Amino acid sequence: MSIQHTQLNLSRRSLLKFGAGAIGTGVVTAGLGSNLLAAEKAPAEDEITPDKALQELLDGNDRFVKRKRRNGNQTYSRLVEIAKGQKPFASILGCADSRVPSEIVFDQGLGDLFVCRVAGNIATPEEIGSLEFGSLVLGSKVIMVVGHERCGAVDAAIKGAQVPGQIGSLLEAIKPSVESSKDQSGDKLENACKANILSQVRKLKSSPVLSKLIDEEKLTIAGGYYDLDTGRISRVG
Numbered sequence: 001m002s003i004q005h006t007q008l009n010l011s012r013r014s015l016l017k018f019g020a021g022a023i024g025t026g027v028v029t030a031g032l033g034s035n036l037l038a039a040e041k042a043p044a045e046d047e048i049t050p051d052k053a054l055q056e057l058l059d060g061n062d063r064f065v066k067r068k069r070r071n072g073n074q075t076y077s078r079l080v081e082i083a084k085g086q087k088p089f090a091s092i093l094g095c096a097d098s099r100v101p102s103e104i105v106f107d108q109g110l111g112d113l114f115v116c117r118v119a120g121n122i123a124t125p126e127e128i129g130s131l132e133f134g135s136l137v138l139g140s141k142v143i144m145v146v147g148h149e150r151c152g153a154v155d156a157a158i159k160g161a162q163v164p165g166q167i168g169s170l171l172e173a174i175k176p177s178v179e180s181s182k183d184q185s186g187d188k189l190e191n192a193c194k195a196n197i198l199s200q201v202r203k204l205k206s207s208p209v210l211s212k213l214i215d216e217e218k219l220t221i222a223g224g225y226y227d228l229d230t231g232r233i234s235r236v237g
Contacts, residue, residue, distance in 0.1 A: 073109025
């Protein structure tokens with residue numbers, strides 16, 4: 001039996017093992033497709049720990065802030081290298097805001113990050129399912145929830161804005177964080193943005209799939225707050 005076939009079987013068994021818990025968060029194993037499960041393992045997969053993966057994100061952001069970006073893994077040869085399989089070392093749940101592109105602000109490249117973006121960086125069932133896949137199957141070692149300064153979605157939730165279409169569903173998901181932070185001193189919007197980050201971190205940690213990986217020391221989940229004026233990401237929580 002080939003190594004690749006063995007890896008495929010292991011990935012499939014690992015995912016099926018979580019059963020109903022995974023289905024509840026949006027990961028339906030039957031719908032993933034065999035070619036999604038055939039991601040190849042990178043040589044360094046077992047060499048990087050969750051703590052080192054988190055530090056690599058923070059170091060990359062530090063390079064971005066200091067204008068010392070390496071622009072690594074952004075070449076055509078890298079594109080060819082990862083065309084048949086991916087092994088991102090980190091996952092990002094970030095806001096859809098156009099000013100916070102993950103690969104740029106963390107100084108990463110093709111195949112490095114598994115990124116989910118949604119206005120307000122909220123952990124919907126679909127986002128949670130995606131991040132479960134990124135960690136369980138693809139091997140991401142860290143998930144960082146990245147909120148940002150002056151987030152429009154959080155601001156709208158604070159103001160109780162009347163909005164059309166499905167925009168309101170985003171605000172409803174943020175309102176609990178607005179409520180929990182309303183009595184804090186300081187800037188109301190910043191407090192709510194950071195409370196929202198922590199709320200989404202807790203929601204991710206409640207996933208049976210992700211919590212098991214955390215217990216096995218295969219994953220860490222952290223929060224980060226992006227300063228639009230400086231580009232700096234600071235830890236939250």
